[in-house]
Amino acid sequence: MSQLPKTDVVIIGLGAAGGIASYVLTQAGLNVVGIEAGPYRSAAYNYDHQLDEIGGESYRNQMGEPKVNHEVPTWRPNAKAPVQPPPVPPLLMMNGVGGTSVHYTTQSWRFRRDDFKIRTETIAKYGEKALPAGTAIVDWPVTYDELEPYYDKVEYLIGVSGQGGSNPFESPRKRGYPLPPLREMGFRTLADQGMKQLGYHPFPQPSAIISQDYDGRPACTYCGFCSGYGCWNNAKSSTLVSAIPKAVATGKLDIRPNSRVMQILTDNGGNASGVKYLDDSGQPQIQPAAVVILSGYVYPNNRLLLLSKSAKFPNGLANNHGQVGKYYLSHSYVGVNGLFSGKRLNIFNGAGGQNAVMDDLNGDNFDHKGLGFIRGATIQAGNGTLPIASSSSIPPNVPGWGSAYKRWLHENAQSVGSVLAQQETLPYETNYIDLDPTKKDPLGVPVVRLTYDFGVNEKRAGAYMANKMTEILKAMGAVQTWPSFPPIPIPINTHAYGGTRMGDDPSMSVVNKYSLAHEVPNLAILGGSTFCSTTGYNPTETIEALAWYAADNIAQNFNKIAV
């Protein structure tokens, strides 16, 4: 094992969060080593992404190699139940420079002011008894107004398309988006009309796909291989094509792809001193650093902390208060399909951000009195159907095989449209992450185990959203509707959060508002693992804004934070 020269900052995982941090820190003149488990799929390597439904995310998860596919978490619904197959097959991330921003759907949201004040606002409006039993709902330690400038910086750096002011519920913006919304396609118009007919306020989905040429990259061509696919012409604003090339251009970012961090090291004082990793030939290396940034997905973030035990941290790094792994969260989805007989909807194409979307039933944008649940969901209608997926979108009265199945598909496959709710789920004391006592990855390292289930709040909200979406589909002209996705827990998810929650109190959280660990002041933890709540929104733009906020703090106070 060799000890490499010390660097200012080592970043573990160059995804959405690590990519933004690498940009901010190198712009500030710091030397950064970025260690990434997956490959470097850059234009410099002439890398092209597949346009292939089988190889993509849902079936073979080609991009989940070499790591994600081999360390899939285990799941059990509660601490007394055995580990068992999850009710929904695992939804998985990918590996590589740029992380899952390379193949994400690109819905690029700011959270709203009340999302950061969820506890205070809920109690103010409905009283303390409205907080469901067993929940651990807290306000975030950071506010929307503190993050607004960073949302703005992210939108202009990576290129986000949208229409400021089109969502009547959005919190104040300093200025509009750098790019107009993606094209309004036929199905969006239809959904707009249906939602408006019911008194809702649909608007074009804000998306991290460029609708026009931007920053040297060409505009989206609406190919349809979008959610779960790398972008063929780099119109998708991943950190791989936006932030990271600018960091590389400074000469201060040393990217080490295909390299896997095994442990975060600490010195005798309990500060982070660097990382031990396996390099691209499998050889162990030690990379010392003055500041360590852990910016993987929720599962590897929690896993690496729990694995990094030492005399000072016998239960895992930054875990002397027993908070690592707590308050595990996972988004829920509820979907309804509609049949628009005789209409060719033309949705076997398009970008992940071409949706009609509405915020009317999200957060506390509607009165919950008498409903029996708090919070809500964003509701969207969009495109991007591909043939294999379409072959399973059949109503309950149609058989799943045989002549009748074939005839139904032939007549209707182009006429099925769906509406989807992305539902906020609440933090519970009983939902958590730990190391699985038996399952290990091919290197012999334990995978994480998820203990996770719904509460009554999630079930009631899901049923409510399913009814509302059925109404929307009927207003759009659907002649038949049926559930595409029932309101059930999704234990292993690409929208998972928590385990290293942020907060002001070290006995109830792992990091502070600047994402620095309470117990290890030169260790920053970035990504969804720091979230206090899920909100009804997609997380990536908030992950990126928080990463920028954290990296700004490190750059400005480097001499105080560095060890």
Add this chain to the structure above:
Amino acid sequence: MNEHTSGHDPGAGHGLSRRRFLRDTAVATGGALVLGVGERTPALVAAQGTQAGATTAATAAGSYSPVALTEDELATLKAVLARLIPADELGPGAVEAEVYVYIDRALIGAYKDSLPLYHQNLAALNKAAAAQGATSFATLSADKQDALLKKLESLTGTAPTAVQGNSQGASAATNITGATAGFFPLLLEHTREGMFGDPMYGGNKSFAGWDLVGYSGIKLVWTAEEQAIGTVVPPAHLSDAKLGGYPVS
């Protein structure tokens, strides 16, 4: 694993960017170009009134030599596929689309863990056919094949892979000794992947699956008109293989 995914540089096998010239062309023409038109394969050859069931399975045997299954198992699988998505006046079925090639190849690659399930359940179907006096599942009448498949489908248990689809229920009282709960949903999912996935994986021959659901095939550029409701988009019949893509194992 193959040269594209095993090395440190996943793009090394591609040489020059295979889509760069297409991108430049698309931009130059304002995005209105339907790419790959010059590479269209011949129009789909419709199956001419092919009878489903035993006849199809017995006569559709091509030159394909299985790599995971035995010849006998392949024959049984073909007979099953002929019932899952039959050939009829709407066009080719799963056998004509060579979905069995897709499945057989996958069973030494991405789905190799499922191979024992195929061994076990294809044998169980033949054994159940023998109990009815037939020499194999493939020689049963279509009605009797369907009855056995409904029975297989009705076995409940945790599916190895969740699949959306609607059970036809079991109307036959026939028993299938040795069959596995959860195999049928897996088989149905693999069948749909082979029928409707990219032809470079061995199925969806002549784009039969894409034509069935009205999908044009890969187009890098979709125009506003093509995204409008009602526009009929003619088949481009383009596989990702024509753009340098490769089957992921």
